Amino acid sequence: MSEEDYEEDGEMNGKKFLYVNRRGPYGTVYALESLEVVLIGAAFEQDVSLAFMDDGVYQLKKGQNTDGMGMKNFSPTYRALEMYDVEKLFVSKESMDERGLTTEDLIVDVEVIDNAAMADLMEDAEVVLSF
Amino acid sequence: MSEEDYEEDGEMNGKKFLYVNRRGPYGTVYALESLEVVLIGAAFEQDVSLAFMDDGVYQLKKGQNTDGMGMKNFSPTYRALEMYDVEKLFVSKESMDERGLTTEDLIVDVEVIDNAAMADLMEDAEVVLSF
Amino acid sequence: MKFGIQVNEGPYQHQAADSAYNFAKAAIDAGHEIFRIFFYHDGVNNGTRLTTPPQDDRNIVKRWSELAADHNVDLVICVAAAQRRGICDADESKRNGKDADNLAEGFRISGLGQLIEAGIESDRLLVFGD
Amino acid sequence: MKFGIQVNEGPYQHQAADSAYNFAKAAIDAGHEIFRIFFYHDGVNNGTRLTTPPQDDRNIVKRWSELAADHNVDLVICVAAAQRRGICDADESKRNGKDADNLAEGFRISGLGQLIEAGIESDRLLVFGD
Amino acid sequence: MLLHTVNKSPFERNSFAQCMGHAKKGSSVLLIEDGVFAALKGAANESVVSNAIGDIGVYVLGPDLNARGMTDEDVIDGVKIVDYTGFVELAAEHDVVQSWL
């Protein structure tokens, strides 16, 4: 099966990909390299969802400023996901609460779901990529 | 200052080195490579102490058998430490208790100390190497 | 059944590379197919031929090369991750103006699309990491 | 004051290499001396000259090389850890029968005794890792 | 159903707790690498595992268990020990594998 076949098949035949992000940004490269996969993967027209839980919710925190540290601030890229038709961003309610965060603190629109709904999302996926 | 000077100075002028081991064996290479530093370091005749806490206490667990996994079982090396005059092995009481372990489970003789004594040991060190 | 495998960590530092190898071996022995093993993040460090592990230790890179040779397993190194970490084949080396290359036998360097494809084509995708 | 620094993780994967660099730079700027930076475990991967990071990202290996050149900082790669992970200079490469080497400028390969010596000679030893 | 894998110690990281909090009835959890420490009798997490057994299947990778000096006798009742072949079978029997890294 070639890449063209997928495009012809369209969304209906796409697999359900779930990207699970559980780490903060900058401390490790996982957040950045996860984002790179999502952007590349968008061209494959699968059914993509992103889950942010644990310290992964910090990836979406507003106001990131890396000037003093020498790394690139990649958080604006999350705002570009929409242009790639990556629109299903889920955030763990329990993880937000534990950190005293609200959706006001986040750089993009997300759907806040509780652990039970997160568990359903995971069970519903066909491919889970963990970073 | 050359290596010879240290040897001439003898133990009195040696620095107090503390090696802190907080990870289990095999899951990461830290335990093995920490042991390699200790063995090499023994030639420098410093005042060496080893602390095992958290999952680090599992490094000393009896009966390690790596046949099914393809890695080398390096736990017998802990028994060789004595020959290198590395004799001060401290183990965290709280970490042992949390894991349901007793000194009977360990491959070498150790001194079990509580958190307060462990904190004193750390404050008393002149160089702390963490793995 | 077709398995895809992602490896996120380099050799020796974490057990991930060992677990991934042992899983792949067991899957092949059980008659399954490994569609692809994709090395991402520090996982790209599994693909250097310059390692010289101690004689009494396992040779992780060599094991991968042998797996590729014996069972025709597709070992793919992520190009973006590899560039950050200094893993390159002769082509990549030349393109980036380097004076040497270090890719081990049986590995090839390609893009992240290969990971997505592994997710699509494999019946199961497993991730091994830290 | 004399500082010794141990780096346990490679470039990009963990912030450890960045933190160690920023600390070393600040120490030098404040008039202190860096006795030695010792790269252990995956930290040895900081010493490969084959990296090509993205244009808009920092070049971690180059930063180290420049630190060595500008301030005469002793950058030591642990030989045992380097052999496991595929970091070698021309001598090591030849000794181990390899056809290439990858050590970056300003680094040298030596034994673990160099770490112990850093502990003895430095007023403070700091460890950066995962 | 999902096969969850956990490769880190429950004493060191939160991944085991999060996995158990998200594993639905009928799914399975396989403990590998330093994750095997969650399978041990007499350790602080014992009740989390023993309470979950029945609703979810809990497995531990034998080679990783043995490497750390533990045998069948050290494992919480109801936890099943598998080898790599069993790991492959578990992955094949479940629809999707989620690694709690």
Added chain:
Amino acid sequence: MLLHTVNKSPFERNSFAQCMGHAKKGSSVLLIEDGVFAALKGAANESVVSNAIGDIGVYVLGPDLNARGMTDEDVIDGVKIVDYTGFVELAAEHDVVQSWL
């Protein structure tokens, strides 16, 4: 006295808790990298930090804090923000540095 450094999130790993459990009166703790998450107001670990302040000095590395989208206002009262120069000063002022890796 010791300078303790913690570089991991208190939500993910046990190193922050262990550090606080071993930091003696008069010693200092510096939060760097993902360790800065322990310095934040309104998060689950706030009381651990606020109760310790006074007995021990608690510092957070500003550049690492800002990178993660936080500023002075987000930090628990009494936690002091330092830059890398301040990190170097702290290391010099204390006798020994212990990294809780």
